[in-house]
Amino acid sequence: MINDYNMLSGIQKVAVLFSVVGEGLAMSLIKGLSKTQIRKIRSTLRSMDTVSFSVKKRVMEEFYFGFLSEDGEDKNGKAIQPFEFLHELTDEQLFALVDKEDPPVVAMTLAQLEPEKKMYILNKLEPAFKGEVLIELGSLEDVPLEGVIEVGARLKEKSTYLPKTTEFSRGGAKDIADALGGMESNDQERYMQTLQNENPELYKDVKKYFLTFEDIIESFPDNTKRALFVAADLGALALALKGLDQEVVDAIIDGQPQKRQAMYEPVEGAVSKKDVDNARKQIVDAAKQMEKDGEINIEDILSGGEMVE
Numbered sequence: 643m644i645n646d647y648n649m650l651s652g653i654q655k656v657a658v659l660f661s662v663v664g665e666g667l668a669m670s671l672i673k674g675l676s677k678t679q680i681r682k683i684r685s686t687l688r689s690m691d692t693v694s695f696s697v698k699k700r701v702m703e704e705f706y707f708g709f710l711s712e713d714g715e716d717k718n719g720k721a722i723q724p725f726e727f728l729h730e731l732t733d734e735q736l737f738a739l740v741d742k743e744d745p746p747v748v749a750m751t752l753a754q755l756e757p758e759k760k761m762y763i764l765n766k767l768e769p770a771f772k773g774e775v776l777i778e779l780g781s782l783e784d785v786p787l788e789g790v791i792e793v794g795a796r797l798k799e800k801s802t803y804l805p806k807t808t809e810f811s812r813g814g815a816k817d818i819a820d821a822l823g824g825m826e827s828n829d830q831e832r833y834m835q836t837l838q839n840e841n842p843e844l845y846k847d848v849k850k851y852f853l854t855f856e857d858i859i860e861s862f863p864d865n866t867k868r869a870l871f872v873a874a875d876l877g878a879l880a881l882a883l884k885g886l887d888q889e890v891v892d893a894i895i896d897g898q899p900q901k902r903q904a905m906y907e908p909v910e911g912a913v914s915k916k917d918v919d920n921a922r923k924q925i926v927d928a929a930k931q932m933e934k935d936g937e938i939n940i941e942d943i944l945s946g947g948e949m950v951e
Contacts, residue, residue: 644693647700657687658701724794725754727801733762735804739797745771749778750793815847822852823930827919830854850945855882855922858929859890861943868897869937870928876902880909881921 644650650658660683675683728736728751736759740748748767752760752775764772818837822830834852838845858867871879871894883891895906932938 644691644697647697650697650701653682653686654690655701657683657690658693658698660684661687661693662698662701724791724798725751727798728754731801731804733759735801737763737766738804739801745774745778747793747797748775750790751797752779815844816851818844818848819851819853822848827915827922850941853926853929853940853944855926857944858925859886862929863943864897866929866932866938866943867894870925870932872898872902873928874925876906878921878924880907881913881918882925884909884913884918884921 665684728739731739736751736755740751740763743751748763752763755763764775767775822833825833830852834845834848837848858870862870874882879894883894891908895903898906929938929940933940
């Protein structure tokens with residue numbers, strides 16, 4: 643058994659690293675290995691005696707590139723940092739990264755962050771879960787070093803699937819709202835009802851970005867509604883207004899220019915819900931276009947921000 647760390651050559655140290663964390667993870671930590679070097683590491687590992695726990699621990703604590711140099715000297719002098727990628731993520735990306743993870747993983751991640759980012763994530767956690775994370779923070783010394791490396795590598799891989807910064811500025815609720823926008827109205831209603839029942843807080847966040855025709859009627863300032871309805875095709879407008887209270891319809895029509903008022907014809911008789919939904923979607927899409935053009939801010943309107951006519 644190998645009990646003396648100082649007797650190990652550089653390539654033997656790498657072989658020990660391979661044996662502890664696995665070849666795939668070790669290769670992700672030590673970049674630039676050639677096929678010849680990898681074959682030498684495998685051969686060295688097969689020929690080595692059993693390595694004591696204390697020596698393995700010492701190798702794991704070393705964590706330096708350059709083990710493969712012929713004389714065993716540190717070639718680059720740069721320590722391997724499994725969590726270095728965290729510093730490239732925004733606050734919202736960091737929270738998305740640890741969201742749904744177990745308390746030990748969240749605690750391990752928080753331990754790598756500066757105080758401001760650490761508090762940002764902690765403040766977004768549910769109280770009971772936050773307590774579990776804080777307990778884990780106090781006992782990270784008990785986590786095996788190879789476990790820390792494995793978690794770092796897994797989270798680094800996971801981070802590559804996070805939305806980019808520009809796509810992430812509004813977080814998951816915006817993504818859900820965008821997805822809902824492409825659904826049929828019945829599916830939208832079912833999803834939002836389920837979300838309201840199962841996760842009221844997320845429902846509130848999604849509602850800030852999920853615009854419906856009813857939101858336009860109930861929440862939009864009068865001048866914005868006038869602009870939308872005046873720009874709408876009269877036939878589509880008549881369909882969109884189908885089923886609304888007559889008082890609401892009269893108010894909308896009274897806001898139209900006199901020529902359009904004279905041309906307006908309400909839709910008589912029963913019509914398909916799909917046709918009404920499609921007509922209303924045209925007006926919703928027009929409102930979203932107004933936001934893209936910088937004329938309105940839908941989030942401010944739906945979240946109850948103060949509006950001035």
